[in-house]
Every structure is written in C-alpha cells, then in structure tokens.
Amino acid sequence: MFSYRGKIMNIIEEPSRKTPVLAETDVLIVGGGPAGLSASIAAAREGVNTILIERYGCFGGVITQAMIGTIAWYRYAKTVDAGGIGLEFETLAKSMNGSINIFGNVKNKDMVKTLEEEGLIVNGEPTYEVLDTEMFKHIADKLVQDANITPLLHCSAVDAIIENQTIKGIITESKSGRQAILAKRVIDATGDADIAFHSGVPFRQSPKNELMGVTVNWGCSGINIGKFLMYVYLNPGSIGDWGETTGKEENSFSTYLVEPFNKAKEAGEIPKDVNIESYWTNYTDAGEITSFNGIHMKDIDPTNVWDLTQAEIEGRKRVLWAVNALKKYTPGFKKARLRTIGSSLGTRESRKIIGEYEITEHDIRNEARFDNSIGICPEFIDGYGIAVMPTTGRYFQVPYGIIVPQKIENLLVAGRCVAGDKISHAATRQICCCMVTGQGAGVAAAISIKDNVSCRDVNITKVQEALKAQDVRIE
Numbered sequence: 001m002f003s004y005r006g007k008i009m010n011i012i013e014e015p016s017r018k019t020p021v022l023a024e025t026d027v028l029i030v031g032g033g034p035a036g037l038s039a040s041i042a043a044a045r046e047g048v049n050t051i052l053i054e055r056y057g058c059f060g061g062v063i064t065q066a067m068i069g070t071i072a073w074y075r076y077a078k079t080v081d082a083g084g085i086g087l088e089f090e091t092l093a094k095s096m097n098g099s100i101n102i103f104g105n106v107k108n109k110d111m112v113k114t115l116e117e118e119g120l121i122v123n124g125e126p127t128y129e130v131l132d133t134e135m136f137k138h139i140a141d142k143l144v145q146d147a148n149i150t151p152l153l154h155c156s157a158v159d160a161i162i163e164n165q166t167i168k169g170i171i172t173e174s175k176s177g178r179q180a181i182l183a184k185r186v187i188d189a190t191g192d193a194d195i196a197f198h199s200g201v202p203f204r205q206s207p208k209n210e211l212m213g214v215t216v217n218w219g220c221s222g223i224n225i226g227k228f229l230m231y232v233y234l235n236p237g238s239i240g241d242w243g244e245t246t247g248k249e250e251n252s253f254s255t256y257l258v259e260p261f262n263k264a265k266e267a268g269e270i271p272k273d274v275n276i277e278s279y280w281t282n283y284t285d286a287g288e289i290t291s292f293n294g295i296h297m298k299d300i301d302p303t304n305v306w307d308l309t310q311a312e313i314e315g316r317k318r319v320l321w322a323v324n325a326l327k328k329y330t331p332g333f334k335k336a337r338l339r340t341i342g343s344s345l346g347t348r349e350s351r352k353i354i355g356e357y358e359i360t361e362h363d364i365r366n367e368a369r370f371d372n373s374i375g376i377c378p379e380f381i382d383g384y385g386i387a388v389m390p391t392t393g394r395y396f397q398v399p400y401g402i403i404v405p406q407k408i409e410n411l412l413v414a415g416r417c418v419a420g421d422k423i424s425h426a427a428t429r430q431i432c433c434c435m436v437t438g439q440g441a442g443v444a445a446a447i448s449i450k451d452n453v454s455c456r457d458v459n460i461t462k463v464q465e466a467l468k469a470q471d472v473r474i475e
C-alpha cells in the first residue's frame with residue numbers, strides 16, 4: 001500500500017481522469033534555480049512566449065533555498081569568465097545592494113596583501129562579491145518580470161506528456177489541483193532531471209553511498225566580526241584542506257573552518273563520526289554570517305522522499321550542534337544566535353541524463369574545444385575530494401550535446417543534471433556552468449521554434465550567434 005525507503009510495498013490503480021489545461025506556451029522551463037532562470041530569460045529575450053514554473057515559493061534554487069551566495073567564488077585575477085546571464089546576476093545584485101563585498105572590508109594590511117598576491121583583490125577591488133541570498137529572492141522576481149516571463153510558483157511538475165517520442169507538455173500539481181501545461185519546447189531545469197525521468201529519457205544515478213552529500217546550511221547573528229576575523233587571520237584555512245589540488249592552489253586562502261567542531265567532538269558534544277566542516281561564505285556589518293556550508297550527509301538519495309525527510313530533520317539537529325560548537329570554541333561567537341536554516345536541504349548530485357554527448361573529466365582538465373560550443377567555463381573542479389581552482393585562465397567549452405537527451409524530441413536539460421561522467425560533474429554542477437547550460441538551452445529552444453526544427457536538429461551556428469548577441473563567450 002505504500003513505499004518505504006524506496007521499496008514499493010504494494011500498488012493501487014488510479015482511475016483515468018480528464019486533466020484541465022492550465023496554460024499553453026512556446027517554451028516551458030521547469031525549475032527556477034540558476035539554470036532555469038537563465039534558460040527562461042534567454043528564451044524570452046529571443047522573443048518567444050515563456051513560462052517558468054517552480055515548486056517552492058521563490059526562484060533561485062540552491063541560491064535562495066540553501067543560501068548559497070558564492071556564485072563566483074572561483075574567480076581569481078586571471079580567471080576567464082563565461083559572461084552572459086551569470087555575470088548579469090552579479091551586476092544587478094550589486095546595483096540593488098544585493099551582494100556582500102567581504103574581501104573589500106578586510107582592514108588587516110597583511111591579509112589584504114595575501115589576498116592581492118592570490119589574485120582575490122585586484123586594484124583594490126575584490127574579484128567577486130557574495131550574493132545576499134535573501135535579497136536574491138526579490139532580485140530573481142525582478143529578473144523574471146523584466147524579461148516578460150510568465151511565472152508560476154508553488155507549482156510542481158509531476159509527469160510529462162509524451163506523444164510519438166516528443167514532449168508536448170507536463171502535468172503539474174498545486175493548490176489549484178492537477179493540471180497540464182502544453183508547450184512547444186520543454187526545458188528540464190529541476191536539478192534532478194525529473195522531466196527527463198518522467199519522459200523515459202535514459203539517465204544514470206550513482207548508488208546513494210557514492211553520491212555527493214546533501215547539506216543543510218545555516219546562518220548566525222550576534223557575532224563579533226572583528227574578533228572572528230582575527231581568529232581567521234591567525235588560523236587561516238586553505239584550499240588544500242578540503243581536496244586534492246594541482247599544487248598551485250594548495251595554500252590559497254579558504255574560509256574553511258573545522259577546529260571548533262573537532263573540539264566539540266573531542267569534548268563528546270558532537271558524535272565523532274558526524275561530518276561537520278564548514279565554509280563560512282560572508283559576513284555583514286550587522287554581525288552576521290549568513291551562510292555556513294558545513295553539515296554534509298552521505299548515503300542520501302535526493303530522489304527518495306523518505307531519505308529527504310530524514311536528511312532535513314537530521315541536518316537541523318546537526319546545525320544546532322554546530323552552532324553550540326561555534327559559540328563555545330570560536331572567538332567572536334559568544335553571543336551568537338542561530339538566525340536561519342535553509343528552507344530546503346541542498347542537493348549536489350542525483351540523476352544525470354545520458355545525452356547526445358557525455359562530457360568527461362579529460363575534457364574538463366584539458367581545455368576541451370567543441371564546434372557546437374554553447375559557452376565556456378573556467379577550469380574549476382570541486383567535488384569527490386578534488387579542488388582545482390581556475391587561477392590560470394584555463395577553460396573548457398561546453399558542447400550542445402550535453403543538454404540534448406537521447407530518445408525524446410523537443411526536450412532540453414539544463415543545470416546540474418546535464419550529461420557527463422563522474423568527475424566532470426564536479427565542474428558542470430557549479431552555478432556558473434549551470435547558467436551556461438541554461439542560457440544555451442533557452443536560446444536553442446527559441447530558435448528551434450522559429451526555424452520549425454526539433455531541438456536536436458537546431459542550427460548551432462544560429463544558436464551561437466544569438467548567444468554572442470546575449471554577451472555569452474562561446475570561444
């Protein structure tokens with residue numbers, strides 16, 4: 001009668017039903033994270049009708065739900081950037097007082113010198129600012145409205161409408177009931193490849209004990225920032241602390257923090273086998289650090305509702321352990337309070353489609369070039385114990401084939417579920433790359449409608465010209 005931890009105990013047969021059509025559109029984007037936002041803005045800019053649906057109450061995906069504002073933390077002095085909508089997010093956020101300049105506020109001259117030597121401050125300016133993830137909820141609304149996209153929040157996609165191996169739309173569930181949205185093209189930006197899965201697209205998903213961990217993030221207020229920064233200055237973290245580097249970034253500064261949690265473990269306040277090691281991403285003049293990325297839980301299947309429930313509840317328990325450890329063992333945290341917990345846990349990896357092309361670790365590490373490039377990404381690998389930062393200007397091109405699923409026509413996939421091998425995922429999951437695949441998908445979907453060809457057969461030269469006109473770097 002029910003499914004328990006993935007095992008189907010029994011099944012029932014639902015009666016067939018007539019489903020009302022909620023809307024019809026040219027391009028439908030499912031999922032309003034970085035990839036879905038980019039895809040919908042890009043499609044709308046090509047002049048086609050665009051609907052963007054999102055299951056939660058705000059757009060932004062992991063940015064707003066899991067409080068990840070570090071969309072550009074990979075950027076060093078020599079990093080070659082992708083351009084496009086990713087950069088527009090940063091520029092707009094800055095102009096709306098919606099980002100936080102952490103390195104620009106560092107007063108300690110030695111620390112400034114170190115950051116300059118590492119290429120994180122250039123001509124007195126930091127190479128990146130951190131998005132204020134609460135403000136980004138509003139900024140994402142503005143991006144959607146300014147682009148003339150039709151938004152639908154609180155609307156989950158639960159099935160795909162397929163005829164003759166071609167997607168015709170999706171089935172949604174919301175407070176309005178079970179309804180259909182019909183579309184000439186659909187872009188799956190759900191992170192978990194939900195639409196591709198429901199369409200019967202071949203995909204792969206590693207066993208859950210091999211997947212990257214899920215994370216519940218939190219924020220604190222009431223911190224004496226000056227005291228904390230002095231502690232960081234005396235106990236700096238490095239990129240080498242959290243992964244195998246190429247050597248050049250081994251000693252580069254990182255906001256890695258583990259000492260307080262280890263002390264709490266030694267004192268028996270946190271179980272020894274619990275993984276808590278945190279990156280704090282920013283601080284504000286109001287005495288806050290708005291995001292600690294530190295509770296990492298393995299053996300969770302992000303497509304299994306039992307596992308998701310367990311991880312949310314366990315994650316919040318561990319957040320309290322972490323906050324207590326910070327208060328007790330970290331200078332500046334004596335009066336700190338837990339301020340926020342992400343409204344959803346953050347998922348790093350689940351389903352990946354099998355695409356027309358599977359990007360590989362070799363491609364990422366060897367500056368791959370493709371005739372059907374839809375953008376570039378800096379050589380930035382973060383995951384599976386590998387940490388490669390794009391400090392040298394090296395980059396790879398992103399081929400169109402990784403967003404084109406096998407078998408089903410007029411469906412494109414963008415974001416972390418694009419096609420590729422295991423290690424390549426540690427690059428393509430990065431927000432900067434998700435926005436490249438999103439923008440590429442949006443433009444390709446729009447052009448395929450205008451030219452009346454399937455997404456698979458779209459004229460890639462036209463897509464590239466349109467992307468360049470949208471300020472995307474292709475070569």
Ligand SMILES: Cc1cc2nc3c(=O)[nH]c(=O)nc-3n(C[C@H](O)[C@H](O)[C@H](O)COP(=O)(O)OP(=O)(O)OC[C@H]3O[C@@H](n4cnc5c(N)ncnc54)[C@H](O)[C@@H]3O)c2cc1C
Pocket residue numbers: 030031032033034035036053054055056059060061062063066068070071072073155156157158189190191192194214215217293345346347348414415416417429430431432434
């Ligand atoms: C804890 C954590 C820290 C990270 N730190 C960084 C970092 O510092 N820098 C970096 O570049 N990357 C980071 N990443 C990776 C990056 O955040 C993600 O890979 C990226 O956000 C993926 O973008 P996306 O648009 O593909 O998916 P998501 O951001 O997951 O967005 C998917 C959206 O689709 C919606 N959705 C899902 N299913 C449905 C459905 N069926 N119907 C309707 N809507 C649906 C979701 O609610 C969500 O809004 C981090 C990831 C995690 C989890």
